[in-house]
Amino acid sequence: MNPQMVNLLIDATLETLLMVGVSGLAALFLGVPLGVALIVTDKGGLLQNMAVNRVLGAVINATRSVPFIILMVAIIPLTRLIAGTSIGTAAAIVPLAIAAIPFMARVAETAMREVDRGLITAAKAMGASPMQIIVKVLLPEALPGLISAMVITLVSLIGYSAMAGAIGGGGLGDLGIRYGYQRFLPEVMLIVVVVLIVMVQLIQSVGDWISRRLSHK
């Protein structure tokens, strides 16, 4: 493989990491709170509010129903507003984040549902406020599950990021399509796939390890 190709591969890997990393952070900082909101406003929740819960649920479901490739082009005006451009890696981060946030919200919600309700009752009986219960009981007890939720989100994001090429976002998937498929270079396709496999494996193993370390069950 020539040095030019190696450079392309390194650039593409960094682009993928950048897209997945930034949208992953968005998922963490916006998706988890959204998941908390889903849990606490649900029936029997700490701050039960069925109206809010239904609206949040509907918005999340709607976002998750749109195929990513369509979402990407459909929100171009928004992307231009946020990223200043509709083409390139930065522009790809916006739709990725918008897809990742509701995804993370749902998996985080599932993780938090696993927290024993008895713990919430115990905290209430201690005179804890809803905020104290979220911060001191719900989130810490769900942490191992939330780490697993983050892993699932990151792995999905790696998959989505392969479509970023459609708006010139670059990344490994784009490299594979343009060089491996369109220019008939099967070895490039193979290398791209191998790098992606290694990336997913690493995220999964590290995530599992952290999750296990944090769990004391």
Next chain:
Amino acid sequence: MIHIKDLRKTYKTPKGLFEAIKKIDLQIEQGEIFGIIGPSGAGKSTLVQCINLLEKPDSGSITLNGQVLTGLSEIELRAQRRRIGMVFQSFNLLSRRTVFNNVALPLEIAGVNKEEIKSRVDELLNLVGLSHLSDRYPAQISGGQKQRVGIARALACHPDVLLSDEATSALDPETTANILDLLRDINRKTGITIVMITHQMEVVKQICDRVAVLSHGAVVEVGATADVFANPQHDVTRAMVSAATESTLSEDSQEILVGRLKQWVQENPGQDAAIWELHLHDSRVSTGLFSGKAKDLGVSLSLLQAKVEDIKGVAVGKLYVQVQGSAQAILNARQALNNEAGVQIQEVVYESANG
């Protein structure tokens, strides 16, 4: 101390309304260990949840040391809940906090500073005998130890009342006894009022000063533990006592005994023999009955089978005895026993050489 007045709670279910609590009035005194016992579905869980207002009653009032809890806002209630420590059947310890940090949780919630938390938690762990396990996680300790952590946690904010919701129901009998001893100790040392909600008669029997029996959402009996169980007035109470003291002489053993007595009567002319079933209620019959008194009356009494529960110094239960002696002596002995308070005699068998 705790005054529950005219409490009612109805749930809406798909099948219609369910009256979990029909009408409950209770007065729990300062410093006592008060038991609330009842079969499942009697409304115990609802009652506990209503005491610290985790569940809002439909009507009625809960007063804690003169402070009416019902009608307080959620924020006011939070402060009041710190005066009620709660212990749970399933322990409800945070799996990702160590023993130390579990006990510290209510103090953190109450906004106590770090140094005070440290000294209070050390003191509490010492009280429940777990200082050596303070760095363990709940998954690394036994059920009994978990409940000790639960008790230490419940006591953290110096509550006025300890509310125990089936705290020993998930534990084996020996551990249950240890936990009950601990609660009794804490009650004596600190004078804290303890409310024990349970379906286990052993629990009430062992530590409760007074008890209320709950059935179908209402209190059917209330009084000193010994009085309630020694002289059960309500069917539910009676069923609980007889479940604990149920005993019958099996037909097989009765047959063997009768055979033996028949032979004995033949070999001892002028002597009769009988088997009696003795029911003890609220009885203070001592073992002296079987040795001293029997001898005085000229009969020999021997115990065949017994299931007797000691409830705060009062014997309740059923026993089978074999009596041997002259016809007159047996009659006298029977009269003497009948005159004992709280004893009822039923003759099972009477054997006489004359037929």
